[in-house]
Amino acid sequence: MAGSQSFGKRENEKKKQAKRLEKQKRKEERQAGGVASPDEMIAWVDEMGNIVDTPPELRVKQEIKLEDVAIATPKKEEVEPEPLRGRVEYFDTGKGYGFIKDLASTEKYFFHISVAPAGIAEGNIVTFELERSARGMNAVAIAMADK
Numbered sequence: 001m002a003g004s005q006s007f008g009k010r011e012n013e014k015k016k017q018a019k020r021l022e023k024q025k026r027k028e029e030r031q032a033g034g035v036a037s038p039d040e041m042i043a044w045v046d047e048m049g050n051i052v053d054t055p056p057e058l059r060v061k062q063e064i065k066l067e068d069v070a071i072a073t074p075k076k077e078e079v080e081p082e083p084l085r086g087r088v089e090y091f092d093t094g095k096g097y098g099f100i101k102d103l104a105s106t107e108k109y110f111f112h113i114s115v116a117p118a119g120i121a122e123g124n125i126v127t128f129e130l131e132r133s134a135r136g137m138n139a140v141a142i143a144m145a146d147k
Helices: 007-032
Strands: 084-092 097-102 107-113 125-133 138-143
Touching: 107 125, 107 138
Parallel strands: none
Antiparallel strands: 084 097, 084 125, 097 107, 125 138
């Protein structure tokens, strides 16, 4: 029963045969064109990121002295932090806390009465330092500023 094929099967076989012939034909055309040398297959990337077929210009290598190479990072100089200046925006004596508004950055910082000088009130100009807490930055070492 090998000879009895339906029309659709015969058509599919013809299409497969045609594809095989086309593939063989393309392969022969590639081989007839010649084999490219490895130098012709290399591509370079220029300084703009484009692929080019010419090698980049060789640069003159700069001689580096062994003494000029730094092995470790230089130590950071100890700089005394300059106290910030701000104005007491809000202060509640009953609850014992308030907020200081930084004059330079307009950020507001929380402070507790335990780190504030006696007699602090809303509107006072103060100097302070910052300390990180679990809830953000807090003002500490608060002192009345000289006007």
